[in-house]
Amino acid sequence: MTIRFEDPRAAMVGNVELSAVLRGRSFPIERLDDILSAGLPWVPTNSCISASNSIPPDNPFGPIGETKLVAIPETRMLLPSRDDRPTMALYLSEITHHDGAFWEVCARSQLRRALDELKTRHGLTMKIGFEQELYISGLENVHTPAYSLAGSRRVSGFAAEVQQILGTANTRVDQFAAEYGEHQFEISHPVRDALRGCDDVVLAREAIRDTARGHGAHATFAPKPDMAQAGSGIHIHFSLWDEDGPRTAHSGALTATSGAFAAGILKNIEAVMAFATPSPNSFQRISESSWVGVFACLGVRNREAAIRLCPRSPKADGSHPGASLEYRLCDGAANPYLALAAIVRAGMMGLDEALDPPVSADMDPAKMTPEARAERGYRRVPHELQPCLTAAAPIATAWFGETFWQAYDSVRRNEVNDAEKAGAHYPAQLARAI
Ligand code: GLU
Numbered sequence: 001m002t003i004r005f006e007d008p009r010a011a012m013v014g015n016v017e018l019s020a021v022l023r024g025r026s027f028p029i030e031r032l033d034d035i036l037s038a039g040l041p042w043v044p045t046n047s048c049i050s051a052s053n054s055i056p057p058d059n060p061f062g063p064i065g066e067t068k069l070v071a072i073p074e075t076r077m078l079l080p081s082r083d084d085r086p087t088m089a090l091y092l093s094e095i096t097h098h099d100g101a102f103w104e105v106c107a108r109s110q111l112r113r114a115l116d117e118l119k120t121r122h123g124l125t126m127k128i129g130f131e132q133e134l135y136i137s138g139l140e141n142v143h144t145p146a147y148s149l150a151g152s153r154r155v156s157g158f159a160a161e162v163q164q165i166l167g168t169a170n171t172r173v174d175q176f177a178a179e180y181g182e183h184q185f186e187i188s189h190p191v192r193d194a195l196r197g198c199d200d201v202v203l204a205r206e207a208i209r210d211t212a213r214g215h216g217a218h219a220t221f222a223p224k225p226d227m228a229q230a231g232s233g234i235h236i237h238f239s240l241w242d243e244d245g246p247r248t249a250h251s252g253a254l255t256a257t258s259g260a261f262a263a264g265i266l267k268n269i270e271a272v273m274a275f276a277t278p279s280p281n282s283f284q285r286i287s288e289s290s291w292v293g294v295f296a297c298l299g300v301r302n303r304e305a306a307i308r309l310c311p312r313s314p315k316a317d318g319s320h321p322g323a324s325l326e327y328r329l330c331d332g333a334a335n336p337y338l339a340l341a342a343i344v345r346a347g348m349m350g351l352d353e354a355l356d357p358p359v360s361a362d363m364d365p366a367k368m369t370p371e372a373r374a375e376r377g378y379r380r381v382p383h384e385l386q387p388c389l390t391a392a393a394p395i396a397t398a399w400f401g402e403t404f405w406q407a408y409d410s411v412r413r414n415e416v417n418d419a420e421k422a423g424a425h426y427p428a429q430l431a432r433a434i
């Protein structure tokens with residue numbers, strides 16, 4: 001199928017809210033210049049609406065206040081003309097107070113702050129490359145073998161359309177391939193600076209959802225849409241750099257910097273999970289020996305560790321410009337900016353405390369005896385969200401601010417209520433939105 005791009009007649013400025021759903025306002029293209037310079041009024045409570053469209057009764061804003069969506073021009077992506085839908089321009093945004101000041105509930109602004117602090121206090125920058133797993137239903141109801149040519153061919157026309165759309169935002173995906181589950185796929189993103197890398201993740205999700213709608217199909221990044229199939233993870237590859245070059249690994253091992261950073265994440269993993277695996281459906285994915293990484297440990301090339309070191313080949317001087325650490329306990333219910341901001345904040349705690357590098361796990365910790373795991377300090381992560389929220393409360397208030405935490409905690413508890421009300425329909429309900 002070929003797709004057409006025309007001069008857009010409408011645009012939308014959107015923001016990925018705390019529920020991971022992109023929401024915003026659309027308007028005729030004639031208003032674009034004004035909106036790019038002045039911003040668009042936005043309701044603070046909107047940032048708290050759940051994926052099922054319910055509003056947390058105890059969110060800190062209620063009917064009061066006004067914020068502003070401030071579009072980021074370089075994130076402009078065109079969605080093609082389809083049948084009766086003309087070409088539309090999408091812009092991602094940050095949310096500010098109405099006078100343009102930093103608003104702590106804006107996830108992208110929080111990530112920007114965390115990255116600025118990583119640079120100013122520790123002299124470090126971060127590059128990232130996400131991998132995202134997803135299900136597409138309704139494309140073709142033929143079951144193809146996992147990772148097969150048939151599976152990749154089935155989606156190749158679809159993937160070509162997605163690449164064309166992403167090209168309008170000067171980005172692409174590096175892989176669009178069949179995954180293990182029936183109708184499951186994986187995309188991987190090129191390595192980029194952390195903020196733009198997260199923008200790419202969001203743009204790709206919207207490009208894929210729009211393409212699916214164009215095919216009468218449905219795409220979802222929900223963590224466990226079908227209990228009988230493999231879960232969908234979001235794997236966050238990151239590397240640390242200082243002005244002298246790569247600092248993730250040296251001569252096959254973690255550096256003191258990346259070791260302390262990874263140890264900080266593992267020490268605070270429950271708090272990080274409050275952002276990276278933030279929905280009851282996330283915990284339907286999290287189980288032993290299914291490559292999710294349910295033990296708080298690091299492993300070299302080990303997919304059962306919460307953090308996997310992918311060293312790649314070193315150069316003659318021992319440096320590893322291609323090395324990354326892969327944080328695996330994340331999924332599509334997470335706001336990607338917040339998941340990464342939590343990783344950066346927890347990593348910085350490890351740097352501040354000069355923690356020792358974690359002991360590498362060279363097997364599936366689920367196959368070890370409890371005593372052997374305890375000796376090495378490999379603890380099993382919680383089985384549900386509440387302990388993660390409890391662990392996060394004091395830490396995340398310090399990371400992101402009190403108002404932020406009140407808003408975020410209300411969103412998460414409200415989603416637990418949504419899930420209880422929907423019962424067995426909850427995974428499908430979530431999968432309609434994310
Ligand atoms: N689907 C697995 C997950 O839920 C990951 C499989 C893989 O390593 O690609 O994280």
Ligand code: MG
Nearest residue numbers: 131133179186
């Ligand atoms: Mg995968």
